[in-house]
Amino acid sequence: MGALRKVFYGLAGLAWLVLATPVHADTASSATLREGQKLFTENCAPCHQEDAIGAPGIAPSLTNQELLSISSDKFLEATIRDGRLDTGMPPFAHLGRSKVRAIVAYLRAHAQRPSLAEEVDAEPDAYGDPRLGKLWYDNICSTCHGLDGNGYFAGGTGTAIGLPGFLDKVSDGFIRETIRTGRSNTRMRGFLGPGALANLSEREIDDIIVYLRGLGERYPEE
Numbered sequence: 001m002g003a004l005r006k007v008f009y010g011l012a013g014l015a016w017l018v019l020a021t022p023v024h025a026d027t028a029s030s031a032t033l034r035e036g037q038k039l040f041t042e043n044c045a046p047c048h049q050e051d052a053i054g055a056p057g058i059a060p061s062l063t064n065q066e067l068l069s070i071s072s073d074k075f076l077e078a079t080i081r082d083g084r085l086d087t088g089m090p091p092f093a094h095l096g097r098s099k100v101r102a103i104v105a106y107l108r109a110h111a112q113r114p115s116l117a118e119e120v121d122a123e124p125d126a127y128g129d130p131r132l133g134k135l136w137y138d139n140i141c142s143t144c145h146g147l148d149g150n151g152y153f154a155g156g157t158g159t160a161i162g163l164p165g166f167l168d169k170v171s172d173g174f175i176r177e178t179i180r181t182g183r184s185n186t187r188m189r190g191f192l193g194p195g196a197l198a199n200l201s202e203r204e205i206d207d208i209i210v211y212l213r214g215l216g217e218r219y220p221e222e
């Protein structure tokens with residue numbers, strides 16, 4: 001009996017030691033964050049700048065609060081993996097999935113707002129008139145995003161929102177929310193309602209999205 005008791009307390013003590021050691025998940029995630037930061041500095045900072053604040057006409061901010069709150073991990077991971085064809089954003093598939101995820105974890109560590117990605121992606125598809133959308137687009141958006149939505153290559157500071165590299169990876173909700181609220185500390189302003197840059201209505205924003213989707217369809221599916 002005495003011997004068994006000793007074994008029992010011995011095991012219990014061991015279990016306590018194991019359980020009382022700092023949670024492993026935490027250590028792993030701070031290691032992941034360090035790895036993500038290192039990978040970011042090596043691979044991304046030359047364009048996206050330190051702390052991923054971006055630079056007009058070179059690469060967008062990736063630590064922008066609006067972007068982080070509406071983008072799903074799936075969107076970020078797939079964009080990093082595939083890059084954006086016909087823009088300055090190269091593909092990083094060679095890094096492999098776990099390194100791409102570490103970079104996303106590092107970017108996410110800058111988020112100060114709760115994620116709205118699920119709600120935004122669940123919004124209904126845009127419904128509207130592409131001819132009206134084109135008028136708004138040409139008048140307001142094309143100066144920065146290019147007349148064909150080709151982005152920086154057209155000489156502006158806005159990204160290539162008329163190309164499949166962007167359009168094939170985002171929901172209409174993502175585009176809608178970006179046009180509504182813009183992205184703080186960048187040249188992308190909010191356009192919804194009075195007080196916004198152009199006082200657009202929800203309906204006019206949808207017209208623009210339908211027009212953009214049409215621009216994306218100029219390219220045959222691979």
Ligand code: HEC
Pocket residue numbers: 040043044045046047048058059060061062067076079080084087088089090092103150151152158159160161166
């Ligand atoms: C050679 C410059 C360059 C490098 C290096 C680069 N990017 Fe980019 N990145 C860009 C450009 C330019 C864009 C905008 C493309 C467009 O016009 O749509 C972009 C866009 C993005 C976007 C989409 C952001 C948005 O607002 O929708 C993500 C995410 C991104 N890059 C992540 C990364 C990560 C992570 C790395 C490193 C693994 C990286 N990029 C390396 C130039 C670069």
Ligand code: HEC
Pocket residue numbers: 054055056059060061062064136137140141142143144145157158159160161166174175178179183186187188189191208
């Ligand atoms: C004054 C310049 C400017 C104007 C005008 C402008 N944008 Fe932008 N837009 C930007 C910039 C700059 C970004 C990316 C933010 C960054 O660089 O970090 C952006 C980002 C976006 C994005 C997200 C793209 C991505 O890669 O994730 C969408 C969608 C968008 N703009 C739509 C529009 C629409 C629609 C209009 C017209 C109603 C418009 N923008 C007008 C500068 C502009």
